[in-house]
Amino acid sequence: MMQTISSYSTAYKGNAAQVRKADRTRKDRSVERVLVRIAAASLLFVLLFAGLSLLTGHADGERPAGPSEAEQVITVGSxxxxxxxxxxxxxxxxxxxxxVFDLxxxxxxxxSELKAGQTLIIPLSS
Known part of the structure; x- marks a missing residue:
């Protein structure tokens, strides 16, 4: 009788209980990976949102009170x-x-940075 050498190998060595335990462990690890990814994505989202909410533009500031009779409104040119x-x-x-400080x-x-088209309230020249 002749014996042949096989290169086939199985991952299931042992009885059925050991196989089920290995499957559970593998599933647990995959669930852990998914949970870690969700937690990391959530943390990234929170950090990005917090960072963007700290950025403020000039449009967010309060508008000055309207001009009085001793003031005029000018539009900044280029x-x-x-x-x-x-x-x-x-x-x-x-x-x-x-x-400059008063303006x-x-x-x-x-x-003191201005943009073209911006309006300024300045005192009238007397």
Missing amino acids: GDTLWEIASSIRHEGDDIRRI QKRNNLDS
Whole structure:
């Protein structure tokens, strides 16, 4: 009688109880992997949402009160700066830095950066 060598191998060595236990362990590991992925995705979503909610734009700020009779509304043109606008309404002896600060405060601006088309409330020149 001749014997042949087989390269076939089975993963099921042992009795049926051991096979069922191995299947349960494999299923438990796959469930754990899915739960870890869901937890990681949830954490990523929460972190992204929190990060984006911290970002604020200029449009979120409060609008300034309407202009009084001693003020006028101007529209910022392309290339205009707050410093140029302040120097155009400056009187002799006025500190330009104070005028820029007052314009920022009056218009609820965080910085001296302006955008074309933006409206500003400035005092009338007398």
